[in-house]
Amino acid sequence: MKQTIKTEKILSAYKVLSNAKYTKLGDADKVKVWKIARALKPIATKFEEDSKDAAEKFKPSDDFADRLQKAQEYERMLHANADMANSPMGAAEYGAFVDEFQRYNQLVTNAVKEYADKEVEISFDGLSEDAFGKLMASNEWTMEQVIEIGTLIVE
Secondary structure, eight states, X not given: OEEEEEHHHHHHHHHHHHXXXXXXXXXXXXXXXXXXXXXXXXXXXXXXXXXXXHHHHTOSSTTHHHHHHHHHHHHHHHHTTOXXXXXXXXXXXXXXXXXXXXXXXXXXXXXXXXXXXXEEEEEOXXXXXXXXXXXXXXXXXXXXXXXXHHHHHBO
């Protein structure tokens, strides 16, 4: 079956299938499920790579990771009511970093959302309802997971 699907749906289905058990399926259906997961994997992998790339490219400065660590230490000290005289940054510097971090986070979120909303054409042989029932019986999925992958992989 050939489908055009949003990347986010493929990611969700791949996550469920990559952890699935196949004990109650026959050999031919196990191979089908493996082929479906194999078809989904490159899209999931590319999304992960693109997300990491966006997170790296949108970093506002080379010392961003160091300043993030200092801000986290500042927060930890603040919540522990520690002596702030020994904090790694001052309150004004912390406030400025929080604003910068929020802008960075929004840029990354927007980029990742764009990737997730992208429609991708994918083709594989779907499972019969009987085989999907056996796949469900092999796993302890929530109804949300069943609906998510069932609409994608059942013929």
